[in-house]
Amino acid sequence: MTEISRYGVLETTGARDVYDVLAEEVRLLGYSALEAALSESELDNYSKHFDEAELQYGADASARGYNLEEINERDAIRLLPTISPLFWEIVFNERLHQLLSRLLGGYYILNQVNGLINRGNQSKYHQAQYHRDLPYQHFTSSRPLAINALFALDDFTIENGATRVIPGSHHREAFPPDEVVRRLEKQVIVKRGTFVVLDCMVYHAGGTNMTARNRRAINHVFTIPMLRQQFHISSVVADASGFSDQQKKILGYGLEEFRSVDDWLRSRQTKAI
Numbered sequence: 001m002t003e004i005s006r007y008g009v010l011e012t013t014g015a016r017d018v019y020d021v022l023a024e025e026v027r028l029l030g031y032s033a034l035e036a037a038l039s040e041s042e043l044d045n046y047s048k049h050f051d052e053a054e055l056q057y058g059a060d061a062s063a064r065g066y067n068l069e070e071i072n073e074r075d076a077i078r079l080l081p082t083i084s085p086l087f088w089e090i091v092f093n094e095r096l097h098q099l100l101s102r103l104l105g106g107y108y109i110l111n112q113v114n115g116l117i118n119r120g121n122q123s124k125y126h127q128a129q130y131h132r133d134l135p136y137q138h139f140t141s142s143r144p145l146a147i148n149a150l151f152a153l154d155d156f157t158i159e160n161g162a163t164r165v166i167p168g169s170h171h172r173e174a175f176p177p178d179e180v181v182r183r184l185e186k187q188v189i190v191k192r193g194t195f196v197v198l199d200c201m202v203y204h205a206g207g208t209n210m211t212a213r214n215r216r217a218i219n220h221v222f223t224i225p226m227l228r229q230q231f232h233i234s235s236v237v238a239d240a241s242g243f244s245d246q247q248k249k250i251l252g253y254g255l256e257e258f259r260s261v262d263d264w265l266r267s268r269q270t271k272a273i
Ligand SMILES: O=C(O)CCC(=O)C(=O)O
Pocket: 116, 118, 127, 133, 148, 150, 161, 162, 163, 164, 204, 205, 206, 207, 217, 219
């Protein structure tokens, strides 16, 4: 391909492959899309397990005395892979981690992984309000601190409320004026089996689902290890024996705060050996 013509340019960002291209899109716009490379039958199977997990999660919660509707939690399945372990495969999708390592470097952790249901013909959906995934934060950062990989389990369309974004809003501290939001907002239309990859500081929201069918997704927030997880995942996962060391690192194993100066000194001793 011929090089894009330019003048007065001394520095450029190179791109070795598609991951570098998508990473630069996320840096510039705050969002991009990455296909997970799954077959139709794999996607059907995930769909089936998602619906079963929703039922089980609801039944477990009500057996423990929670009314999910009342506490505004009916549209989320918190820590979905702990209910249905098949979903760890999506958490550790190889292509996703290629992209994450370009954006977040060599050490990042899973902050949350929640099934999300934007219900058909229902106007109330918690995620339909504009927000950052690091809420209440108003600063800019020269590199991403956190990435949300929102996995589309159904096609995201205009009609079923595909995710809306305000491109570039991660580069500004404050939420833009409403008129600017109306002029700039974009809906991210993707096929099922795609990750919508968001810089967590870009303002985004779900849309209104005007169809009769649910729009289902799974959000995966990954952050630099200095940020606190939504769930202390290593406490919730009962048996970690199936995870590799790298996977455990991503789940946040070994990140405990030191409980005493002795603990700190002992850790230095181990490192020195
Ligand atoms: O439902 C959507 O498309 C948006 C989900 C969302 O806002 C989030 O995961 O933070």
